[in-house]
Amino acid sequence: MFGKFFRVVIFSAIFVCAPNLAVNFTKKVDSQNIAQVKKIASTQNNEQLFFMPFEQKQALNALLSSFKSAKQSIQVSIYSFTNKEIAKALKDAAARGVKVAIIYDKDSNAKNKTSTIGYLAKYKNISVCLLEGLDAGKYKGIMHQKMAIVDSRLLVLGSANWSKSAFEYNYETLLFSDNTEFVAKAQRTFALMAQKCQMF
Structure with missing residues (x-):
């Protein structure tokens, strides 16, 4: 839980401190992880x-x-x-x-x-x-x-x-x-x- 929190903080810091890097990073995340997100959603408990x-x-x-x-x-x-x-x-x-x-x-x-x-x-x-x-x-x-x-x-x-x-x-x-x-x-x-x- 705390690890997730710190990842969120770090992710937010990228957006604040390096806008150009953030745009490229976001595109990379979207292209690489969209399938993984769908997989997680399909296996979650009801x-x-x-x-x-x-x-x-x-x-x-x-x-x-x-x-x-x-x-x-x-x-x-x-x-x-x-x-x-x-x-x-x-x-x-x-x-x-x-x-x-x-x-x-x-x-x-x-x-x-x-x-x-x-x-x-x-x-x-x-x-x-x-x-x-x-x-x-x-x-x-x-x-x-x-x-x-x-x-x-x-x-x-x-x-x-x-x-x-x-x-x-x-x-x-x-x-x-x-x-x-x-x-x-x-x-x-x-x-x-x-x-x-x-x-x-």
Whole structure:
């Protein structure tokens, strides 16, 4: 990353300090590297990055679409989940036979009447559980992830809780990636957390 940054700085310096050289250099770069650029673009992972509240509708629609297109499984670990539209998308997926597993943070959801945990727990093909963070004596950690894994092929990560305010009013991020290494690592982590989870 830093190497790329320094290359950009050096490249910029050429333009500032030597205009004539910059023109020739640019022509050479264009002719030699255009094929390589196309090659890189064609092999990149399919990723989408959204920033809320600027792209709130696009972010929410992308999340809903990923659940609507699920064929086999959806795994979710979420700190706060009160958005009814997202909950319905998970319920509908379960009705199609998709296996849905959700890990909720215990403190934020166990006794929270606005949480979707009670609504989703009653449906077939949906399993929910509660997880606490590590116990450090005076302080107990929380399960603060906001993650979804769809069909073992798509990873969704972000800063946003699944709430109306997070998507509409907060400054949040949401990333979609089909990077196989990231998906596999996320699934291993989800499995480890599920082992420590308390069924609701």
